[in-house]
Amino acid sequence: MRKKVMMLTIAASIGMGTAFGGLSIKTEAASISKLKGDQSKIQEKRSDVKSGLNEANEKINSIKDQQAEVKSDMKRIDFAIGDTTTKMNEKTAKIEETRAEIAKLQEETKIIMERIEKRNVLLKDRARSYQETGGMVNYIDVLMGSSSFSDFIDRANAVATIMQADQDILKQHEADKKQLELNKAQVEKDLAGLEKMLADLEKMKQQLAAQKAEKDKLLANLVNQEQEEHEHAMDLQEQEQILAAQENAIQMSIKLEQDRQAKAAAAAAAAAAAAKATKAQGNASTSGGGGGASAAPPVSGGSFTRPTSGVITSGFGGRGGAFHYGVDIAKAGTVPIVAAADGVVYVSHYSSSYGNVVYILHNINGQTYTTVYAHMQTRMVGEGTTVSKGQQIGIMGNTGDSHGQHLHFELYQGRWAYHSAINPMGIVPL
Ligand SMILES: [Zn+2]
Secondary structure, three states, X not given: OHHHHHHHHHHHHHHHHHHHHHHHHHOHHHHHHHHHHHHHHHHHHHHHHHHHHHXXXXXXXXHHHXXXXXXXXXXXXXXXXXXXXXXXXXXHHHHHHHHHHHHHHHHHHHHHHHHHHHHHHHHHHHHHHHHHHOOXXXXXXXXXXXXXXXXXXXXXXXXXXXXXXXXHHHHHHHHHHHHHHHHHHHHHHHHHHXXXXXXHHHHHHHHHHHXXXXXXXXXXXXXXXXXXXXXXXXXXXXXHHHHHHHHHHHHHHHHHHHHHHHHHHXXXXXXXXXXXXXXXXXOOOOOOOOOXXXXXXXXXXXXXXXXXXXXXXXXXXXXXXXXXXXXXXEOOOOOEEEOOOOEEEEEXXXXXXXXXXXXXXXXXXXXXXXXXXXXXXXXXXXXXXXXXXXXXXXXXXXXXXXXXXXXXXXXXXXXXXXXXXXXXXXOEOO
């Protein structure tokens, strides 16, 4: 039964094959030229598509090249702005010092002028007495009034001393005035020099800021052209770098936790042995102040504290078609950034997207957290530094892919992994 069906199928297909074979021979001449035409049309289309693709790829590559160029320019400008700001802060401090010196000199001048005034009165009195007594007469009177030779010598010495004193007063008078003028001239010259330097630096900073704004515009344009969503894109190399650093930080964090537990155990043992309920005092964290317009935010009581002061300008979540993996906090002036909790700094570098950025690994009651602080003007902690909650780690800035001064703050539960940040609201007091 099965064999018979198969045989029939074969026979049918042979018959059909012959029929189609005959048809194809008849139409061969016509169809070959048609096919050739189709083929060349397809090839044309393919080459169109191919050249279109090549063109598109070239365009994308050229945009990417331009972006890379703009980003490297931005990096250079960020560094230059950082450098200029540091110099300006130095000069401003020196100007304040010089102004204080001028104020001190003015105080000294007042004292010296009073002294000179007193001497003038003294010398005028003396001059008046010369006039009234006819110059040296009173000295001669003094000498003539001596009762003995030794008295005469004493009186002569006294007269000489008085005359010498008059000379000294005049000399001192001259010297004081000269010194005062010299000091004043020097300090005024210093101040003028410093003020000029500061003005130059201010101008340079403005120029750099203008350049940065220009680059921002250019980059925004290029990003639009590429139809990229505005998010913190991070290249693979940077991701790998962070992951590698994280491994070391975890080792360090484990060791710190072991040390802490060993210390706690030792303290508990010592306390038990002494049988005195002396409690080990927790170490207080210090908040770094640091000569800025703003003070560090007050350190709050929980495991986390607010990383900076200012207003929240962008929350966690969807933002203009892109996803915002952090919270932006903005404020003008010199604004300190502090560690949100105790931890280990494991990344402190410049990134073309995040600018000056610091990553901290925390161990809070057995749970690992990671916090990220981006776009800082200045980083104040290096990789491998242990920091305490509220300790200053930098100054708020506008570095990297940033439009306006702000802190971009990210929180991760557990280890850092690209685009896996969580909403810090409700965990970190923001
Ligand atoms: Zn942000």
